[in-house]
Amino acid sequence: MASKPHTGPLTGRCYCGAIGFEIDAAPQTAAYCHCTDCRRLTGAPVAAFAAFAAADVTYLDAATHLKMSDDVERWHCGRCGSALASWFSYLPDQIYVPLGVLDAAGSLAPTVHCHADSALPWLHIADDLPRVMGSAREVLHS
Numbered sequence: 496m497a498s499k500p501h502t503g504p505l506t507g508r509c510y511c512g513a514i515g516f517e518i519d520a521a522p523q524t525a526a527y528c529h530c531t532d533c534r535r536l537t538g539a540p541v542a543a544f545a546a547f548a549a550a551d552v553t554y555l556d557a558a559t560h561l562k563m564s565d566d567v568e569r570w571h572c573g574r575c576g577s578a579l580a581s582w583f584s585y586l587p588d589q590i591y592v593p594l595g596v597l598d599a600a601g602s603l604a605p606t607v608h609c610h611a612d613s614a615l616p617w618l619h620i621a622d623d624l625p626r627v628m629g630s631a632r633e634v635l636h637s
């Protein structure tokens with residue numbers, strides 16, 4: 496990572512502030528995701544997430560739970576709708592937290608582009624990070 500690694504508890508909150516949280520653990524990885532689901536979830540041209548050990552993410556009870564399928568579960572603020580966490584069956588012991596809701600997002604640089612084949616054609620991110628077609632589960636879960 497180009498930026499300094501974060502130390503100490505990570506804090507974050509949703510847009511309206513109804514849900515504030517603290518994660519007392521370092522992220523396992525951070526990644527861009529260009530898939531269409533993440534684009535719709537966030538409303539942004541590309542999403543970016545930090546992955547944590549599931550046991551370290553303790554604020555999910557305060558959030559609204561959305562079970563999309565047996566393979567995908569999401570949590571968001573029930574008041575303002577901010578995306579707060581995601582879980583995927585193929586990454587079972589990890590929780591993905593959108594970088595944008597973390598106060599220290601500036602020090603949590605993504606290290607890979609997932610679903611690079613779905614990136615919007617006009618979006619040009621000038622880095623030399625690996626571009627992975629598909630979910631990059633092997634990279635994320637290593």
Ligand SMILES: [Zn+2]
Nearest residue numbers: 509511572575
């Ligand atoms: Zn909120």
Ligand SMILES: [Zn+2]
Nearest residue numbers: 528529530533
């Ligand atoms: Zn995605």
